[in-house]
Amino acid sequence: MIPIRIDRDQWGEITESLMRNKTRAFLTAFGIFWGIFMLLLLMGGGKGMENMLSSNFAGFASNSGFMFSQQTSKPYQGFRKGRWWSIQVPDVERVRHAVPEADVVTPTVRIWGRTAVNDAHSCNISICGQYPEYDRVDNPKLVYGRGISEVDIAQRRKVCVIGSRIHQELFTPTENPCGKTFQIDGIYYTVVGVSGKTEGGMSLGGNASTTVLMPYTTLQQAYNIGSRVDILCLTARSGYDMGQVQKKAEAVLKRAHRIHPDDKQAVNMVNAEAMFSMMDELFGGIGILVWMIGVGTLLSGVIGVSNIMVVTVKERTTEIGIRRAIGATPADIIFMVMSESVVLTLLAGMSGITMAVLLLHGVDQIYTQMNPTAEPNSFQITFSTALAAAGTLSFLGVLAGLAPAYRAMRIKPVDAMREE
Amino acid sequence: MYFCPYIDISMIKLSGIHKTYEGVQPLHVLKGIDLHIKKGEFVAIMGASGSGKSTLLNILGILDDYDEGEYLLDETPIRHLKEKKAAYYRNRMIGFIFQSFNLIAFKDAMENVALPLFYQGVSRRKRNELAMQYLEKVGLRDWAHHYPNELSGGQKQRVAIARALITQPRIILADEPTGALDSRTSVEVMELLKALHRQGMTIVVVTHESGVAYQTQKIVHIKDGLIERIEDNVDPSASPFGNGSVMK
Numbered sequence: 001m002i003p004i005r006i007d008r009d010q011w012g013e014i015t016e017s018l019m020r021n022k023t024r025a026f027l028t029a030f031g032i033f034w035g036i037f038m039l040l041l042l043m044g045g046g047k048g049m050e051n052m053l054s055s056n057f058a059g060f061a062s063n064s065g066f067m068f069s070q071q072t073s074k075p076y077q078g079f080r081k082g083r084w085w086s087i088q089v090p091d092v093e094r095v096r097h098a099v100p101e102a103d104v105v106t107p108t109v110r111i112w113g114r115t116a117v118n119d120a121h122s123c124n125i126s127i128c129g130q131y132p133e134y135d136r137v138d139n140p141k142l143v144y145g146r147g148i149s150e151v152d153i154a155q156r157r158k159v160c161v162i163g164s165r166i167h168q169e170l171f172t173p174t175e176n177p178c179g180k181t182f183q184i185d186g187i188y189y190t191v192v193g194v195s196g197k198t199e200g201g202m203s204l205g206g207n208a209s210t211t212v213l214m215p216y217t218t219l220q221q222a223y224n225i226g227s228r229v230d231i232l233c234l235t236a237r238s239g240y241d242m243g244q245v246q247k248k249a250e251a252v253l254k255r256a257h258r259i260h261p262d263d264k265q266a267v268n269m270v271n272a273e274a275m276f277s278m279m280d281e282l283f284g285g286i287g288i289l290v291w292m293i294g295v296g297t298l299l300s301g302v303i304g305v306s307n308i309m310v311v312t313v314k315e316r317t318t319e320i321g322i323r324r325a326i327g328a329t330p331a332d333i334i335f336m337v338m339s340e341s342v343v344l345t346l347l348a349g350m351s352g353i354t355m356a357v358l359l360l361h362g363v364d365q366i367y368t369q370m371n372p373t374a375e376p377n378s379f380q381i382t383f384s385t386a387l388a389a390a391g392t393l394s395f396l397g398v399l400a401g402l403a404p405a406y407r408a409m410r411i412k413p414v415d416a417m418r419e420e
Numbered sequence: 421m422y423f424c425p426y427i428d429i430s431m432i433k434l435s436g437i438h439k440t441y442e443g444v445q446p447l448h449v450l451k452g453i454d455l456h457i458k459k460g461e462f463v464a465i466m467g468a469s470g471s472g473k474s475t476l477l478n479i480l481g482i483l484d485d486y487d488e489g490e491y492l493l494d495e496t497p498i499r500h501l502k503e504k505k506a507a508y509y510r511n512r513m514i515g516f517i518f519q520s521f522n523l524i525a526f527k528d529a530m531e532n533v534a535l536p537l538f539y540q541g542v543s544r545r546k547r548n549e550l551a552m553q554y555l556e557k558v559g560l561r562d563w564a565h566h567y568p569n570e571l572s573g574g575q576k577q578r579v580a581i582a583r584a585l586i587t588q589p590r591i592i593l594a595d596e597p598t599g600a601l602d603s604r605t606s607v608e609v610m611e612l613l614k615a616l617h618r619q620g621m622t623i624v625v626v627t628h629e630s631g632v633a634y635q636t637q638k639i640v641h642i643k644d645g646l647i648e649r650i651e652d653n654v655d656p657s658a659s660p661f662g663n664g665s666v667m668k
């Protein structure tokens with residue numbers, strides 16, 4: 001329908017017409033530029049923030065839940081309120097048995113405020129006793145060696161996985177410390193692995209980089225903790241809700257420890273699944289907000305282009321009349337105005353995309369420099385996003401061209417003579 | 421003395437043409453025009469200001485529509501054409517020359533002349549080549565790359581004539597082609613039109629300068645939207661103002 005006559009004249013005419021009103025074209029184009037720039041920047045920024053946060057949770061099972069004991073708040077079966085109690089190793093089996101919806105049920109215990117020593121080097125640490133299964137709740141992201149094994153548990157081996165900070169303080173940071181030994185409270189332990197978790201990252205019970213992971217049974221013996229469990233960790237089988245699993249586990253614990261069924265305080269629970277889904281919703285909301293702002297700015301840019309083009313068409317009434325008088329069809333005129341609008345929109349939009357990509361790249365460089373373990377391009381928009389943006393721009397260009405093209409189409413050949 | 425091979429074949433046939441400009445106060449401008457122009461004729465339309473000369477010429481050039489009557493251009497009925505068809509006829513059959521030249525300011529002489537061919541889809545190289553040939557014909561080859569604001573009035577009108585000719589139209593329509601020119605350049609433009617006529621072109625000129633009118637073969641006098649009389653100018657060279665001169 002619309003003739004495509006793009007040769008040098010056509011290009012010449014488009015650029016000529018835009019150049020004749022440089023300031024105006026620039027100001028209009030700026031609306032589009034700013035809209036796409038902000039949209040992509042916000043999108044990249046939002047994605048970066050999400051990546052940053054989720055890297056904090058890296059290794060953490062998103063369907064996990066944690067339970068720990070607190071003073072009772074109700075008297076029950078002869079026990080007064082305010083009683084201290086703790087989860088015990090046999091509870092693990094009880095929960096496993098009574099709550100088939102739970103996948104992993106594993107105990108941990110923690111010793112705080114110890115010092116790890118290797119010759120002249122020392123480091124403040126805490127120790128976490130655990131079972132191999134614990135990896136499925138909070139994976140240590142090993143950079144060297146292996147994790148705690150069943151054999152370690154069974155033989156109460158004096159082995160451990162150390163955090164990155166301990167590795168740096170006690171050993172040569174660039175070397176694999178596996179097989180080397182150090183001591184805590186006079187007992188020598190052999191390093192079998194190094195955790196890759198970062199300092200700021202979320203982990204259960206404190207800073208992962210200064211934590212020593214050890215077989216539960218080893219810790220049990222070394223520190224004489226009996227069968228105490230500090231935190232009972234759970235994951236839900238797929239299709240089951242952690243809240244539900246925790247409720248059942250809570251009932252099991254309460255029955256075993258003679259706690260009033262309505263006691264709200266005695267069994268403390270953290271539901272990571274609920275936290276994760278809240279975060280998902282938060283980022284979903286931010287995403288929608290970003291879209292609304294970006295699309296709003298873009299649309300106002302489009303309206304700007306459209307307005308300017310309408311004014312331009314008005315000013316070019318005589319010229320368009322002349323063209324019509326010497327044989328231009330309405331389609332020719334529509335094409336002329338449309339191509340101008342599309343070129344202006346695309347030009348402005350492409351520079352917006354370029355600027356946004358460059359800026360995001362800069363942010364990304366700084367971010368990865370500060371966090372060497374972070375994935376590169378966490379902030380960058382994807383290539384397909386950029387392509388989609390370019391496609392949208394062409395569409396918006398056409399949209400912006402509609403009103404002025406319609407006006408131009410209505411100019412009659414006699415209008416060439418009316419002026420002057 | 422004039423060689424007119426199509427002397428008896430009709431180029432324009434108007435019968436009962438009416439035109440009213442709608443508006444707050446509708447204005448009945450043409451009130452039944454009957455006119456017959458043969459191929460190869462050189463015709464002038466004269467009349468007082470506001471008598472409807474331009475209105476008539478615009479209808480002839482398919483720049484405007486009429487309300488009533490019949491118009492045959494080279495045996496093609498011209499009535500309520502679709503815009504696309506109208507554009508096609510304007511482009512292929514008609515060369516229009518305006519009093520105010522109507523060149524496009526940001527295009528040089530050659531590009532202005534070539535523009536009608538752009539709308540025919542002729543390649544850039546080809547149409548520029550042709551434009552140069554037509555500029556040569558109007559004696560402006562050396563001015564091909566000057567912009568309209570660097571040309572004199574006469575030169576501008578010659579560029580406009582080259583633009584009208586480049587599509588090899590059936591008819592040239594000129595609305596006061598010398599209206600904006602001084603007497604010397606008016607002569608240049610009229611000489612050019614007369615030369616075209618000698619080559620067999622059909623030409624209709626609207627003018628209120630009798631010096632221009634008497635260089636044509638036939639003068640149509642219009643008064644209040646009607647043809648008052650048609651005057652045959654048997655020997656244009658014997659016009660009361662002498663050959664090649666224009667009264668200003």
Ligand SMILES: Nc1ncnc2c1ncn2[C@@H]1O[C@H](COP(=O)(O)OP(=O)(O)OP(=O)(O)O)[C@@H](O)[C@H]1O
Nearest residue numbers: 441443447449468469470471472473474475476628
């Ligand atoms: N587009 C228009 N709308 C309304 N009225 C118009 C329009 N064009 C012309 N007229 C009116 O129609 C009448 C005839 O106009 P036209 O231009 O045909 O006159 P003309 O004979 O060419 O006059 P001139 O010698 O001054 O050029 C005039 O009264 C004019 O005001």
Ligand SMILES: [Mg+2]
Nearest residue numbers: 473474475595
């Ligand atoms: Mg007039």
